[in-house]
Amino acid sequence: MTAVFTDPGEAVAGVTDGSTVLIGGFGMAGMPVRLIDALIRQGATDLTVVSNNAGNGDTGLAALLAAGRVRKMICSFPRQSDSWVFDGLYRAGKIELEVVPQGTLAERMRAAGAGIGAFYCPTGVGTPLAEGKETRTIDGRDHVLEYPIKGDVALISAHVGDRMGNLVYRKTARNFGPVMATAATLTIAQVHHVVETGELDPEAVVTPCIYVDRILDLSATEATS
């Protein structure tokens, strides 16, 4: 049963120290900024964060990093023109980094959500990112064995949710949301607004409610704060 919250603090309650947190977004598109801000206030630390990038500017994921809550980043592209927070932590030796090819990052989370034990993937063969990984030649092509990435928590952003927890997204802000929603024990989605059950076209639902545990209704949040 999906719970709908208007208080961001309640929406992220119970995240424990040491958790693996999947954070949606590609740059700022689809970044669940309100949930991240609430997680900073909530105080969970020693986190492993899985996200495509390692923060942009000083808000969202960058603010969580700046607050010193992240022990390890798993991402595809940490180095950007506006990733000064991560850059500083990395150069100071204050954060671990695991770089994963972008599609492999997505597929490892998809595998976690789909109950796949591991998969052979051609991406990265012969490169430094395949070092130490088991390889196998299948149909004459080399593959590396990749393991799932499962989250304790997923923080994602969607466009509209209904009261059951079905989600639709908007344009390229969809990015990692639907995959991360499947891959975590506790999935929390911030949405621009919540509609009554039955108002979303079932044919258009992207993330079915079975994957969503909590929704933060930003329209109500903004009305009350």
Add this chain to the structure above:
Amino acid sequence: MKTTVKTVEHLGRGPLGRDELAALVARDIPPGAFVNLGIGQPTTVADHLPAGSGVVLHTENGMLGMGPAAHGDEIDPDLTNAGKMPVTELPGASYFHHADSFAMMRGGHLDVCVLGAFQVSERGDLANWHTGAPDAIPAVGGAMDLATGAKQVFVMMTLFTKDGTPKLVPECTYPLTGLACVSRLYTDLAVFHIDRGGVTVVETYGTGVAELASRLEVAVRTLGQEP
């Protein structure tokens, strides 16, 4: 009757400018192809695709049918390209999540991707994600997925570094992105095809095959020349 295509040396001119290079790549993209243009210079290829080419642009953050850059009122923070710049959508566009976006790439459904490079080897190995410098923060993004997944990988780069070192090399010295994946190499001085037989010069700009061969450490053939 079989016509023999010969390597063309464009001698009465200088090297290709960046726009000319982009136009050359655009010319070689088949009509109707599904294409991913990498961040940076490859993005400019879109400006040179002829109207009505039917080329469908893929952006790996989750869209087919990407349109040109968005300006002014068109800018929508929910609609960006892989370089996180605001873009527009064309009629027939579709959106999908990241695992699907890379599945269509890895699954061999993309006809062409165009990437930049630090180095390309004579076997078509690509190095374009990391200089290997000890203080550089590694960041790969979708480069390995594109290099491995697209049916054809075109690379755009200058043929030499600023200090004159060749970037088309016998073996890449920078960390690799993908093995034997580059099929065409577009540079300011020449266009090359790369296959199991090695490197073939297709055209030269502001230089000739003999001069290029003397500056490169890789063996190059000309079109029509037996391996």
